[in-house]
Amino acid sequence: MSETEDSKEQAGGPHGPSAEWLQRETAAWVSEGLIRAEQAEMLLARYGMAGGESTRTLRWRQMAAVLGALGALLIGSGIILVMASNWEQIPRVLRLAILIAFTLASYFAGYYLAYEKKTYPGVGKALVLLGSLLFGASIFLIGQMYHISGAGGAQEYSAGFFWWFAGTLPLAYVLSSPLQLVVALAAGTMWVHSTWIDRCWALPAELYCSWALGFGCLLASIGLMHRMAGSARPRLASLQKCYTTLGVVFVLGALYGLSFRLEWKLPSYASGMSVLSTPGGAASLLAPTIAAVLVSVWNLWKGATERQEERERAVEAEAGATILLALLAAGVFWLFVSHSSRGLFAPGIALARISGNVLLLAVEIAVIALGWRRLETGLVNLGLLAFFIHLMTRYFDVFGTLLKGGLAFIGAGIVLVGGGWLLESARRRLLQTMTPPTPGQKEAAP
Amino acid sequence: MKKWFALIVGLQVLFLAGQMAHYEMRLASGETLRLRVVPYDPRSLMMGQYMNLQYDISRVNPGKVHGAPQARTDADDLTGRVLYAAMRPGAPAARAEGFWLDRMPPRKPGIVYLQGRIVWGHDAAMNVDYGLERYYIPERRTREAAELEKQLASASRKPVVTAEVAVDSRGRGLIRRVLVDGKPIGY
Numbered sequence: 205m206s207e208t209e210d211s212k213e214q215a216g217g218p219h220g221p222s223a224e225w226l227q228r229e230t231a232a233w234v235s236e237g238l239i240r241a242e243q244a245e246m247l248l249a250r251y252g253m254a255g256g257e258s259t260r261t262l263r264w265r266q267m268a269a270v271l272g273a274l275g276a277l278l279i280g281s282g283i284i285l286v287m288a289s290n291w292e293q294i295p296r297v298l299r300l301a302i303l304i305a306f307t308l309a310s311y312f313a314g315y316y317l318a319y320e321k322k323t324y325p326g327v328g329k330a331l332v333l334l335g336s337l338l339f340g341a342s343i344f345l346i347g348q349m350y351h352i353s354g355a356g357g358a359q360e361y362s363a364g365f366f367w368w369f370a371g372t373l374p375l376a377y378v379l380s381s382p383l384q385l386v387v388a389l390a391a392g393t394m395w396v397h398s399t400w401i402d403r404c405w406a407l408p409a410e411l412y413c414s415w416a417l418g419f420g421c422l423l424a425s426i427g428l429m430h431r432m433a434g435s436a437r438p439r440l441a442s443l444q445k446c447y448t449t450l451g452v453v454f455v456l457g458a459l460y461g462l463s464f465r466l467e468w469k470l471p472s473y474a475s476g477m478s479v480l481s482t483p484g485g486a487a488s489l490l491a492p493t494i495a496a497v498l499v500s501v502w503n504l505w506k507g508a509t510e511r512q513e514e515r516e517r518a519v520e521a522e523a524g525a526t527i528l529l530a531l532l533a534a535g536v537f538w539l540f541v542s543h544s545s546r547g548l549f550a551p552g553i554a555l556a557r558i559s560g561n562v563l564l565l566a567v568e569i570a571v572i573a574l575g576w577r578r579l580e581t582g583l584v585n586l587g588l589l590a591f592f593i594h595l596m597t598r599y600f601d602v603f604g605t606l607l608k609g610g611l612a613f614i615g616a617g618i619v620l621v622g623g624g625w626l627l628e629s630a631r632r633r634l635l636q637t638m639t640p641p642t643p644g645q646k647e648a649a650p
Numbered sequence: 651m652k653k654w655f656a657l658i659v660g661l662q663v664l665f666l667a668g669q670m671a672h673y674e675m676r677l678a679s680g681e682t683l684r685l686r687v688v689p690y691d692p693r694s695l696m697m698g699q700y701m702n703l704q705y706d707i708s709r710v711n712p713g714k715v716h717g718a719p720q721a722r723t724d725a726d727d728l729t730g731r732v733l734y735a736a737m738r739p740g741a742p743a744a745r746a747e748g749f750w751l752d753r754m755p756p757r758k759p760g761i762v763y764l765q766g767r768i769v770w771g772h773d774a775a776m777n778v779d780y781g782l783e784r785y786y787i788p789e790r791r792t793r794e795a796a797e798l799e800k801q802l803a804s805a806s807r808k809p810v811v812t813a814e815v816a817v818d819s820r821g822r823g824l825i826r827r828v829l830v831d832g833k834p835i836g837y
Binding site: 296297300303304307308311312315319320335339342343346348349350351352353367371374375378379 | 658661662663673780781
């Protein structure tokens with residue numbers, strides 16, 4: 205008897221009472237954040253309860269999905285480059301018709317394989333991804349054919365990214381596809397930045413950091429909103445990672461920028477910048493921050509009214525932290541604008557820099573902790589990477605004064621070790637308050 | 651799910667076809683202007699090789715802009731604002747008759763208004779983008795474009811390069827072709 209068959213028998217078979225228990229429990233473990241959805245599927249597969257999949261076929265399926273996605277990216281990039289070479293021999297209409305035909309074929313073949321027949325889900329999803337990349341390539345091909353310029357009267361070059369974003373975002377939701385969401389968010393971020401660069405070519409670093417912090421908070425709060433909605437609509441939960449990760453990247457990037465010594469004074473070349481001189485301009489800079497606060501307040505309200513369980517307190521903590529960071533973004537904006545003409549006094553500059561570094565360190569630790577709590581290795585790695593870059597940057601900053609730098613590192617290290625000691629003490633106290641389980645409790649499972 | 655998927659894909663295709671039709675209509679129905687240009691060719695990541703076209707109306711004296719507030723002398727104050735160039739068509743290139751800020755003035759016979767955006771400015775001059783600054787070149791013709799650039803930089807008699815532009819009723823321009831000494835370049 206094979207290992208799987210043996211395991212299936214132990215679990216009572218796919219329809220036995222033990223099977224039901226395992227299915228119920230794995231779903232609960234996933235929602236409690238004890239294991240990831242893929243691990244739950246692996247566990248079910250081990251007992252023959254994953255639609256005929258075994259642990260080995262599931263691993264192959266994941267590998268096929270990764271290879272397919274990489275292949276789609278390569279084909280998409282290749283087609284974009286071929287189109288960029290600008291075929292003069294082929295009439296414009298025919299050029300577009302070829303791209304549209306490729307796009308349609310890729311979309312529908314992918315849909316058929318991944319969602320209808322479900323025989324090749326990895327390859328099918330990769331083909332749908334390729335369709336989205338080809339849609340973007342077509343937009344830029346049209347731009348190329350009609351010689352559309354960058355920062356022209358109607359900002360038409362930037363608009364290409366917007367339409368790519370607007371065209372692929374609904375697909376991410378209809379298909380519950382994180383890959384599609386990655387494409388949509390990448391195009392959306394490019395659009396926001398190309399529009400920004402076109403309009404605010406001389407945006408001072410302090411203002412960019414304020415805006416990026418607000419934008420990151422907005423994305424993170426949208427991610428949390430998806431996570432909370434995920435218990436009722438599991439399809440939404442699969443998309444939260446993309447929002448959260450991109451949001452965290454922006455928050456860490458903005459705080460990293462604020463950890464440097466900034467002038468907190470408007471440079472002379474940017475004296476007439478319309479984003480500062482008009483209320484509309486200032487509102488456009490603060491719009492992501494305001495939106496982040498609103499979404500986070502909604503998250504807090506939903507967390508407070510709909511969830512009473514212990515684990516959901518963390519949701520409220522995340523929403524609260526996002527609000528604080530968004531308020532910090534507004535504070536940075538206010539500080540810069542109120543001192544833009546005469547500049548911040550020297551101790552104020554030093555204080556701003558120290559605060560930036562302390563906050564960055566705090567957020568790095570919070571991101572690592574969040575990643576551990578959610579079992580998201582991506583967040584843990586992101587936090588560790590940010591910590592490493594932060595550490596190296598400060599090391600090179602203070603290279604000339606090794607003594608001060610060394611003392612600063614020792615101080616930060618003591619704080620971290622102290623934090624770990626406090627956490628360990630709290631864990632031990634918690635363990636002491638727990639009563640040891642009785643033998644009957646141990647056998648709660650069938 | 652299939653219905654929604656088909657609807658979104660259908661809308662994507664409709665958008666692409668509509669965008670192309672929109673540009674074709676603007677090319678076919680717009681008024682014609684020839685603008686004097688100075689080209690060179692950098693590389694665009696998304697769209698391949700192109701010539702970066704600068705026009706004689708790309709740099710404007712803020713003092714000559716109608717509708718600019720009198721108190722403002724620093725061109726930076728106008729960054730991001732829309733500007734209309736009043737162009738009188740002619741040979742070898744159209745001539746600028748004046749510039750208006752924010753709004754297109756009432757139409758005059760023989761004058762074509764071209765819309766642009768002020769992107770940068772200092773002291774006595776500012777830069778205006780008209781959305782006509784890129785002319786994409788097929789990859790295999792980049793050597794010819796480089797030759798043209800060399801001629802512009804070194805020849806004793808520099809060729810006159812112009813861009814033929816279609817301008818719609820809102821003042822938005824679209825490049826039809828680029829001409830060297832009145833002859834269209836073959837790409």
